[in-house]
Amino acid sequence: MENSSRIIENLRLNIAELVDYAGNGHPGMGMSSAGLGLALWDILIKDTGNPDWGLRDRVIFSGGQGIVLQYMLHYFEGSISKEELLTFRKKNSRLPGLSEYRSYPTVESTTGSLGQGIANSVGMAIGLKHIKNNISKVYCVLGEGCLEEGISYESMSLAGTLQLDNLVVLYDSNKTSIDGKTEETFRDDMKSRFESIHWDYEHVENGDDVNEILNILRSNRTKPLFIEVSSKIAKGSLLEGNPVTHGKPLGRDVTEKMPGYDKNQFLQIFPETRKYFKHHNQKLKEEVLFRNKLFSVEVENKQMDAPLVVPEKGENNKNLTLIEQSSRIMNEFAGINNFLVGSADLSRSTKVKIHDSENLSKENYLGRNIVFGIREHAMSSIATGIYLSTGIKVVVSTYLSFSDLMKNSIRMASIMKIPNIYVLPMMESP
Structure with a gap:
């Protein structure tokens, strides 16, 4: 992907600015997972004009605090206006701080309780298989917290047993939780864990390498796929790697030192970002037409x-x-x-x-x-x-x-x- 590093910088800067503006929130995960989020958005097929389109791919932020990344990607593609983005975490907003089912039309589940989102994702993958929708994928983004919860093992073990090859999990491996570094609480070998329960495992060492993530996402699989993407919480800021950024704004003194910051342009969209999403939106329209032609019968939830x-x-x-x-x-x-x-x-x-x-x-x-x-x-x-x-x-x-x-x-x-x-x-x- 051309100019991916610049678009990632734009995502991180805007997430930091938005959480600062709200006065509270979770900038850390959204910033660390910006690379995997951009790769996911590049491959995700959806109809921006019809969020209930039956042949869409589903995306779940099981770590619900990461939903700010999804909002920002919608902002870049033009689905969320700047005016609405500024209602983030405000009363009666469609953009709450954690994932809430259908608060915004593309939010597929309420996932504030860690581990629920991955189990929901397994259910979604089972459901799509059952109705013979063999083209839609289910993508789940999670962090250490979800993987520590027992429900993640229960559900992912069953997913491996059922060979749900329409399920992809993207693990934002930043090795950080609220109380500090996870080396004191969570030292599982992800490769051994997931291969033992019949998943394919891949590891991306550089979480900003969008092309490597895309190559893995585009590969054909016969099992569910787990991708560990290494990064750092609040990456791109002076507080990179600091656990405090999980649930606290960075502060203007930190945000204004981030790459691309311009005091005269709040929540700016870089030229490279605008160019990419203009092309991406056109590509999405073509993909929607292709899926609709490929499948003559569409089944919608309603x-x-x-x-x-x-x-x-x-x-x-x-x-x-x-x-x-x-x-x-x-x-x-x-x-x-x-x-x-x-x-x-x-x-x-x-x-x-x-x-x-x-x-x-x-x-x-x-x-x-x-x-x-x-x-x-x-x-x-x-x-x-x-x-x-x-x-x-x-x-x-x-x-x-x-x-x-x-x-x-x-x-x-x-x-x-x-x-x-x-x-x-x-x-x-x-």
Whole structure:
């Protein structure tokens, strides 16, 4: 990519200026991940005039504080005006400081709680496979915080098992968290970790090498792809590498010393940036036309998000237990409704299984029974992701006593008004 270093400088400067202007926020991750963000934007296919376009690629900032980078990329492409950008983190703004589902039309999920975004992304990838959308990709940007959360292992392990080759994770490896350098808390070997759970692993040593990142993103894969991109928090500023920049403005005395700063041009767009995005916007229009021609049938979320059809009242068999009755009714609904079901290794106990359908697997993504394994937390968040990418409702189940592990993902689904269905029977007596 021509002039990528100059565009990256522009991203970092503007992120620092915007957070300074807001008086609070998270400049660090947006600045460290500017290189991977630019590469991602170059390859991401979306229709700027139709954010619900069914054949779009999905992007999730699982580290929700990085959403400021997405806003700035939208500003450069012309989707967000300067006037609206100045409402960042203000009351009633469409641009909150952390990712909030549909606060801005292209924000695909609420991800303020670390780890939820990657599990949502796994669900999105499963959903797209299930509806036979084999062209759209799911891109997830995360940092150390998400990878330290247990839900990341649960969900990414399942993604490897299901061979979700439409899922790409970009890891902003800046080795920094709020309390300091992560060498005291997080020393995992990423290559060993992800290859052991059936992912492809790549490492980019220079986080500003956009062309290297692009070459990896364009490569054909048969597994989910994890790209570790090394960088430094608040890169490009005098506070580069300083943990304080995670959640605090750099301050004007630091920002005005950054490359390209001009006191007479606030939130400026460099000529090189303007030239690139003019060409990029035209290329996007061509890509949208190409995908629409390639796929004659487009499925949009709204078309699939239909209310459940209630079957005619069946016979009440009093010899069945309550769980068995529930299963019978669910299967009657399944015969005339499109939804998926799954359990955390308890389908024989909770009876949450569609009898006339196969399991969803890497050999058969059309199956309606998802075998989640013992992954309660991920299960609930993956169900949310499936709905987000397809509008298909998901029924998940485990024992009520185990549902404590699901509370955070249930809360996040509730915040987003996602109609997941939870079947949580009491544990059977021995």
